[in-house]
Amino acid sequence: MCVKNGMAALSPLSVALLVAVTVGLAAAILAWRERPEPGATWLSALLVGQVWWATFLVFELEAATLPAKALWYDVQWVGVVAVPVGWLFFALAYTGYDRYVTPFSVAAVCIVPAATVAVAAAGDPGNLLATERVVRETAVGTFLDVVPGPLYYIIAGYTYLLGAVGSVPLLQLIRDDARPFRGQSAALLVGTAAPWAGSVAYITGAIPIPGLDPTPLVFVISGVAYLLALSRFRLLTLAPAPRRRARQLVFEQLHDPVFVVGTEGYLVDLNESAAETFGIDRRAAIGQPAASAVPRYDAVRDLADGGDKPRAIPIVGRDGRRPYEATVRDVVDDHDRTSARVITFHDVGAYLGQQQRLNVLNRVFRHDVRTETNLIQGYAERLRSDATDERALSVIDRSAGRILELSERTRTAGKLFDPTEEYASSPLPDVVDEAVADAREIDPDARVEVGRVPAVAVSVVLRVVLKNLCSNAVRHNDGASPWVQIDATVADDWVDVTVADDGPGIDPAEYDVLDRGTETPLRHGSGIGLWIVKWGVDHLGGRIDFDEREPRGTTVTVSVPVDRSGVPSTDR
């Protein structure tokens, strides 16, 4: 058998390249193993490209003849063009710009590299890649000295372009707050800058050995850098890719409406909830003066950045009129300049309602139930001395009845605050009829008149509201035959229902308390009926007005949005 000992003949250059092959391939395997982490596949493609280039440069160096060297030189192009493509898409996927990594973009970016490989495979027709190839013997090895052709410069420029584009998102990471990402991106940039420096040195002729492209040699440095990034800085197990999307997602999916207003007062951005809640067309609104899109902008613009205690501002949106607390935050850039303000609206309706409910229930127990119990106790004493005292019996009976009624209404109020309750819609005439029937049951002598009631759909919560209003009007009327008139009108998707009576009128202190929303031991309402009306109207996002009638009586006007949940909507 013939004898040829390969190892002994290896040139110093080849030995150095074999080190690059070792670290490069090891890093490629580790990267490949991390799939499907963002960027893993592309990083291994980049590293395999480096290994390929170094491998076939060794073959070129060790080949004995010019044709053999030229063959291996041409094969190297596959690796040469794979490196920048792998780098670009790795950087994009790894930093979370994966929307740019599509089959189409990959194909488009690969056109120039594929053309280069095709030219090399076809034997470089027209000397596009190399105008001249000579074998140059040096102390470090015998390689092909190539005089670059036009395509060579094109692919070189293209490589620099892809490299620069890929470095931009990574450079952003270097300034990141999170230490692991700074370490990762620093290692990656060293890994990329090293071959670039080699390539620049070659093209500018700064290499002491003429004709030698040191780029593949410098892959030793990049291989070590990538290995470090993978094993030490957990490059792919802790990739920053999801952060961009996560932050975007939080803004978009935030339940609270958010507006971003630039320093000049124009709307810069708004989230899904803002568009939905206030019925704003996002495309049209962005770029418009903030006052035209941000609700009550005049009231919120002057809120200091996290300063004053926020106050609830009633705003009419898609869900009717609801109380919002607005907070304003300045967006500050790296130079401490305010570039925009973020206005967040927080719907505090449920919170305020719960507060009022606790407040009122507290009063009911502390005051109303206690008063009735005192009465019962007192008259029970009288019964003890005179068991035939009919008056005492009837007082106790009425008192107990009022406690029972309070308890019933408390249950109704509780239902209004049940977050799991889903309210159906019902035609307004049906709702009115039920309330009227209820009132007639309380006092068969009552004259209840119903005016024109348009047949629109309303939430069944309005039934609770109207039943309470009608029964109050009948119950608290001291006349022989109480009179109640119900009318309804519709305008702009809102229903106004008026309940008028000829009773003694509601004490202004009662609805003043409703208006302020809080009761105190000295200023409180009586019973819970009016509160149920208020909570029901608040729940529907509506409003309520009280007016005195001439010559006597009260007119209560309830305005609530028409219920569109059962109707296919056209504008969403």
Next chain:
Amino acid sequence: MANEPIRPSTPDGTAEQSRSHTTTPAAGPLRRVAAFAAGAPFTALVAAVEVAIATAALGVPASTAPVAVGLVAFSVYAADHVADAAGDVGSTPQRARIALRYGDQLMLAAAVSYGLAVALAVGAGPAALALVLVPGAVWVGYATDWLPTVAALVAPPGSVSVPRLKDVFLLNSAAVALAWAVAVVAAPMAFAGVPVDPTDAPTVALLFAYVAARSFVDVEVPNVRDVATDAAQGVSTLPVVYGVAGTRRILFGVDAVAGGLLVAVVATDAASGGVVAALAAGLVVSVTVTALADRLDGSTLGVAPDCSYLVAGAVLLAIGP
């Protein structure tokens, strides 16, 4: 849901996560090192010795082939042990524990080791590179799952099931034996840059058959140890299907074939006397291990078959080719 109560899963009221588990006692540092060395590093050493013996048997010049094949063996087995660590807890608890604890470090070592093997192969030329890339290409194929995908494209799902090679009775051991034979016989020639001469073909063929037969025995003998776990997992091996006694008879038969091949080598004068003596010594060790298969303890049985190559290597060193 976070607030969901933990429901007791047994009548005694304990939930799965709060019950005590029996764990195997942790080994001392020395035993851990021994357990590690008995895994991939030992396999790598055996592979290197096998290739060195094959180099002598083929009469090709010394090369980096034994080192490169050893490195590849290390990376393949280390990666395999890491990948199958959870499943190996029953059969090789010490090794599995190391693989679970130092998985990342072992994978780094495996990757660098494979990189080094490829670098050595690149230095030796295209043929050596192609040979060394085969295990890597197979690994990529396995890892990307393109085989089942292709199978699903060719045949509609459900009509034909494509089993994993690792689960097919006999074919699994045969495939491993063939892979070893290819690596051991081809590597010395590829790394030395020697083309197969028609006059050398009988030597190459005899050596190939011998290594394949011997490797088959080496793969099946440790299955005697794993017979219980394999049967429980539904994996078919010789001991599962034919019992320990039947397996011993079959393996003796394969060893007899290997012996016959050695006789053929002597008859055709295909290898030097020293090499034949070394291979014969290895065969004797193999027969002995097969005979004692059910009486050796688990960890010994894991390394004993491969020791035949170390004996053969020692003999070759002592008497020269």
